[in-house]
Amino acid sequence: MNYKVIISEDEIRERVKELGKEISSDFSDKKVILTGVLKGAYIFMSDLSRAVTIPHSIDFMAVSSYGSSTTSSGVVRILKDFDFPITNKHIILVEDIIDSGLTLKYLVNLLKSRSPASLSVCALLDKKSKHPGESLADYVGFEIPDKFVVGYGLDYDQYYRNLPYIAYLENIKG
Ligand code: IMP
Ligand code: MG
Secondary structure (H helix, E strand, O other): OOEEEEEOHHHHHHHHHHHHHHHHHHOOOOOEEEEEEEOOOHHHHHHHHHHOOOOEEEEEEEEEEOOOOOOOOOOEEEEEOOOOOOOOOEEEEEEEEEOOOHHHHHHHHHHHOOOOOEEEEEEEEEOHHHOOOOOOOOEEEEEOOOOOEEEOOEOEOOEOOOOOOEEEEOOOOO
16 A cells, blocks of 8 residues: 655654643643543554643543444444543543544533533644534644545554554545
């Protein structure tokens, strides 16, 4: 399979540092729970957590969306939930990528119903053209075109997650 690097390791490192600074200043007086959405966010989450300089705890959710390997259906199965109740907590959901936004909208609705003190979303990548006019994340690493990408946690059929950069796979329709 051919792939082309679109965001380098250095660019990711710099941007993650900036996101960490932004989050740290926005939540300087709050106790936040950085919550990675598995599996795609596992690498972003570990780098972002180290870039956030305020004390914080972490948790993970694991979700699986019904659909093919490259498109989601919006029907989400929760494979792992928070370890503790999130009522009155400041939650920052850490996502790998927003494509149609269906997965994220489902999660946000679910979590809002549990009355957190606040709920923010930090996504490494956003395919803005797939959900025009809707701003779904409070923090976005990079806006990218509507192409199927892999690396830095993102997979194609569970592979390529370990690539240290973001690349797009040619011949895959996103
Ligand atoms: P959405 O529900 O369409 O926004 O899809 C979100 C989920 O689909 C992400 O959390 C990824 O797991 C997966 N996904 C969407 N686009 C891509 C991509 O370009 N590469 C790898 N996974 C993707
Ligand atoms: Mg995936």
